[in-house]
Amino acid sequence: MLDLKTFEEKLWIEPVETSKQINEFQEDMISIREQFENTCPEKVYLIDSFPAPIRYPASEVLEIYYDHKQEGPIKDGYYLQQEERFMEIMKRLWAISPVFIQTDLHTRLDFIKVPIEELKKNLTGHEANLLNRIIKETKQHQDNLVAFEQFEEINLIARMSLREKISSCFVFPDIRVIIWTNSLAFKIYIYEKSNKDLIQTICTTHGLYLRK
Amino acid sequence: MKKIKFIMSTTLAFALVLTSIAILTPKASALGLPLYQILYSQAKDAADQIPKSLKNGDMSVDLGKFKDKHGNTPLKKSGGTFQNGDWTLEPDTAGHLGYNGEKKVWKLKNPRKNNSKGRVASLDKYGNVIGD
Numbered sequence: 001m002l003d004l005k006t007f008e009e010k011l012w013i014e015p016v017e018t019s020k021q022i023n024e025f026q027e028d029m030i031s032i033r034e035q036f037e038n039t040c041p042e043k044v045y046l047i048d049s050f051p052a053p054i055r056y057p058a059s060e061v062l063e064i065y066y067d068h069k070q071e072g073p074i075k076d077g078y079y080l081q082q083e084e085r086f087m088e089i090m091k092r093l094w095a096i097s098p099v100f101i102q103t104d105l106h107t108r109l110d111f112i113k114v115p116i117e118e119l120k121k122n123l124t125g126h127e128a129n130l131l132n133r134i135i136k137e138t139k140q141h142q143d144n145l146v147a148f149e150q151f152e153e154i155n156l157i158a159r160m161s162l163r164e165k166i167s168s169c170f171v172f173p174d175i176r177v178i179i180w181t182n183s184l185a186f187k188i189y190i191y192e193k194s195n196k197d198l199i200q201t202i203c204t205t206h207g208l209y210l211r212k
Numbered sequence: 213m214k215k216i217k218f219i220m221s222t223t224l225a226f227a228l229v230l231t232s233i234a235i236l237t238p239k240a241s242a243l244g245l246p247l248y249q250i251l252y253s254q255a256k257d258a259a260d261q262i263p264k265s266l267k268n269g270d271m272s273v274d275l276g277k278f279k280d281k282h283g284n285t286p287l288k289k290s291g292g293t294f295q296n297g298d299w300t301l302e303p304d305t306a307g308h309l310g311y312n313g314e315k316k317v318w319k320l321k322n323p324r325k326n327n328s329k330g331r332v333a334s335l336d337k338y339g340n341v342i343g344d
Contacts, residue, residue, distance in 0.1 A: 185305055
């Protein structure tokens, strides 16, 4: 049985090695979100474009997500404006803490068998090359946490996750925050209560809501 | 006599006005039913795109038919990505509401298909199709 409290305390100190230890419980940093939500619901929030869940039928009209049907680079200005707001949050957190990221890229390519062309669709040539590099460099780690230092890599992984191409988990050890994303929203775990106000301020400043 | 005629005609006119108002004003239930039917039909369209082999009813996906890389189904855990053939189930973390008032918990997709359109349907925690 996984002891989440002990796991978490080690995670902030030694993110990469600690994240590997949960593999024996058939968990990884993406799937373990459920346990954080169940064990510490008071520390888990959602960063969203809306202050509360959208009622139906408004959800059919107002919910914002990436249009996979379009061809070529994205031109939807409203979507890009919203996406940029989430990227500003990511930048602010990275400015405070280094980041360790787990994606499900290798699960998608090797287990689900998503063609790499589908993942690269709508990416620029430079982004597609960058994706190749990320896949190659993370291959040996498979789907475990990896330290990322280059912002262009963090930027690509975050945008592909916001566009629902992949799922990702971002661990910011210095501020003890975890973000999970696979759509235009961030599920966020905030360990220290004092950091909640800071993150609330960052969200409000960039036109987003920190909500339950 | 004139006074009686006046009272009768005024009463008749008043009754006619009341009747007209009653007929022309739609009742809440009369408005609600077509709206519900529209919302239901949108979810039904999404459900119709899902193969029967993945469903346990016209409007319901069998969550037990999807597995993650460890063999777990969404009935056991809700984190991660679950697969059946070309189809995947992924968590919907925003939790906006579907036509039946339940939260959207799963996104059903077919990412392996060429030119995948992303989400095909949104499901509640029971697997009911509640939106596209």
